[in-house]
Amino acid sequence: MLQSKAFDRFASIFLGCLVVITLLPIVLIVISSFTAEDALIQNGYSFWPQEWSLDAYYYMVKQGAVILRSYGVSIFVTVVGTLCSVLITTMLAYPMSRKSFKYRNVLSFFVFFTMLFNGGIVPAYIMWTQIFHIKNTIFALLIPNYLVNAFNVILVKNYYSNNVPDALLEAAQIDGASEMTIFRRIMLPLAVPAIATISLFTGLCYWNDWTNGLYYISNEKLYSIQMLLMNIMNNIQALRANSTASLLGTGAVDLPGTAIRMAMAVIGILPILLVYPFVQKHLVRGVVVGAVKG
Numbered sequence: 001m002l003q004s005k006a007f008d009r010f011a012s013i014f015l016g017c018l019v020v021i022t023l024l025p026i027v028l029i030v031i032s033s034f035t036a037e038d039a040l041i042q043n044g045y046s047f048w049p050q051e052w053s054l055d056a057y058y059y060m061v062k063q064g065a066v067i068l069r070s071y072g073v074s075i076f077v078t079v080v081g082t083l084c085s086v087l088i089t090t091m092l093a094y095p096m097s098r099k100s101f102k103y104r105n106v107l108s109f110f111v112f113f114t115m116l117f118n119g120g121i122v123p124a125y126i127m128w129t130q131i132f133h134i135k136n137t138i139f140a141l142l143i144p145n146y147l148v149n150a151f152n153v154i155l156v157k158n159y160y161s162n163n164v165p166d167a168l169l170e171a172a173q174i175d176g177a178s179e180m181t182i183f184r185r186i187m188l189p190l191a192v193p194a195i196a197t198i199s200l201f202t203g204l205c206y207w208n209d210w211t212n213g214l215y216y217i218s219n220e221k222l223y224s225i226q227m228l229l230m231n232i233m234n235n236i237q238a239l240r241a242n243s244t245a246s247l248l249g250t251g252a253v254d255l256p257g258t259a260i261r262m263a264m265a266v267i268g269i270l271p272i273l274l275v276y277p278f279v280q281k282h283l284v285r286g287v288v289v290g291a292v293k294g
Contacts, residue, residue: 026269027047028045028047029262029265029266030262030266031046031047031049032045032046032049032258032259032262033056033057033259033262033263033265033266034049034052034053034054034056034057034259035049035051035052035053035259035262036049036050036051036052036053036055036259037053037055037056037258037259038051039051039053040258040259041258053259055259056259056260056262056263057263059260059263060260060263060264060267063232066220066228067225067228067267069221069223070223070224070225070227070228071225073138073141073222073223073224073225074206074207074224074225074226075271076138077138077141077142077206077209077224078203078206078207080142081141081142081146081147081202081206082199082202082203082206084142084147085146085147085148085149085152085198085202086195086198086199086202088147088148089148089149089152089153089156089198090156090183090187090188090191090195091183092107092111092148092153093153093154093156093157093159093160094160094179094183094187095107096108096111096153096157097157097158097160097161097164098169099166108154108157111150111153111154112150112154114150115150115151121215124144125215125216128140128143128144128216129216134216135216135217135218136216136217136218136219136222137222138222140212140213140215140216140217140222141206141209141212141213141216141217141222141224144212144215144216145205145209145211145212146202146205146206146209149198149201149202149205152198152201152202155194155197155198156191156194156195156198159191159193159194160187160191163190163191164186164187164190164191168186169182169186172186200276203275204272207225207226207271207272208226208268209224209226210224210226210227210230213226213227214227214230225267225268226268229264229267229268232260232264233260233261233264
């Protein structure tokens, strides 16, 4: 009993230290975003800056309308993309988990195959732009890369297999329930932890995505927040390196490029920090149970 308490105490202290170590980079990012540019250049990043400044956020406020529009694009893409991805993933995983489905092994092979091989960026770009014509449309941010993820499909399939008894499904069939009814009224309610897990994974992918915007979007009205922030950063670097910045009414040396990087990081991670506490209670169970081979 004493050994168990000692271990619990040690584990709590050890994990607490890990949490602090994990949070320190985030704290440093936030502090650096409120640090004067000159202090960052001269002294580097510090938890106790010599000079505080709101210049980075003042610059971001001047871009407020554009940032809000990009936030809207990112929120729309993240919500709609996550909902569509979860629906497709759970529906695809359902027949793979049913032992009575004749072709479940073949379907599982094709899903697993995509985890090992892909056609590459160039064929994908040609397919999406010349065959499906999604360039400069909202679908370019929704469909490529993240709509269906083989790992998520296998995770949900294993969760179905390990947590839904065959007897329950057989009883539902005896009562006359159709496959859609079984999926909607039995599978989905019992798979809430797995659904929360893949929702978090997929939502993070959509929110942090900038590659789809880089490849398929040139219309600034369709920029996601990540693409916009990257574009702002590139513009600042260009202004700082170009003497023509004075034509815009500001000197290149006055642009807080380093601090803006930190401010952009804060803006980028803030929504995730707000959403994560609501799904984290399902995360561990969904990953552990879903990752166990059924």
